[in-house]
Amino acid sequence: MPRVFQKAREPFSSYSHFVGAVLSGLGLLIVLVRLLFGSAVSGSLAAAAVIFCLSLIALYSASSVYHFSEKGEAVVRRLKKLDHSMIYVLIAGSYTPILLRYMPSPRCYVFLGAVWLVALAGIAVKLLWIDAPRLIGTALYLVLGWAIAFDFGAVLSMPVPAIALLAAGGLSYTVGGIIYMAKKPNLGPLIGFHELFHLFVIVGSLCHYAMVFWYVL
Numbered sequence: 098m099p100r101v102f103q104k105a106r107e108p109f110s111s112y113s114h115f116v117g118a119v120l121s122g123l124g125l126l127i128v129l130v131r132l133l134f135g136s137a138v139s140g141s142l143a144a145a146a147v148i149f150c151l152s153l154i155a156l157y158s159a160s161s162v163y164h165f166s167e168k169g170e171a172v173v174r175r176l177k178k179l180d181h182s183m184i185y186v187l188i189a190g191s192y193t194p195i196l197l198r199y200m201p202s203p204r205c206y207v208f209l210g211a212v213w214l215v216a217l218a219g220i221a222v223k224l225l226w227i228d229a230p231r232l233i234g235t236a237l238y239l240v241l242g243w244a245i246a247f248d249f250g251a252v253l254s255m256p257v258p259a260i261a262l263l264a265a266g267g268l269s270y271t272v273g274g275i276i277y278m279a280k281k282p283n284l285g286p287l288i289g290f291h292e293l294f295h296l297f298v299i300v301g302s303l304c305h306y307a308m309v310f311w312y313v314l
Contacts, residue, residue, distance in 0.1 A: 152190025273297030
């Protein structure tokens with residue numbers, strides 16, 4: 098771990114999600130290259146893929162800064178609100194290219210609009226009630242994340258490897274969320290439940306990025 102991150106408020110969490118932000122930036126560049134030189138998708142689908150990548154960058158950047166900062170309680174509290182809000186942005190951002198690719202119109206626009214509205218409502222709740230019980234906040238993330246189950250036909254229209262990557266990502270996020278709610282296990286002084294949660298989030302993001310890259314674009 099670079100020395101600068103050893104001075105962070107939560108070194109492992111800050112560094113791991115800094116790596117996530119860097120990988121997300123590289124992922125965006127790779128997507129842009131593919132869109133420019135190797136993909137014939139529509140403009141709306143290309144924009145949706147870019148939105149997904151930007152949501153990854155936003156989440157990991159906000160998380161890394163929040164877990165790094167020691168600028169005082171007021172600043173840390175504002176960064177916490179931003180960090181938690183970006184989870185909703187990533188959930189909605191992840192849905193965007195997948196729904197546009199696999200859910201028929203106009204149903205996809207209705208479903209996607211509902212997802213973004215719920216995400217915006219969740220952000221408002223985080224901004225106004227950041228001290229809400231951990232169980233409530235995490236449950237809302239998971240319910241929104243698995244909302245695709247209400248239209249399972251869209252999932253069944255995907256290739257089997259795409260379904261596998263989508264499910265693996267969702268399960269990784271879910272396991273991370275359960276660990277975060279339960280506050281265990283704690284593997285040692287460096288890697289506790291919070292750090293494990295962050296690792297599962299990264300794995301989930303990698304699965305969904307692979308799904309979008311190979312089976313949406």
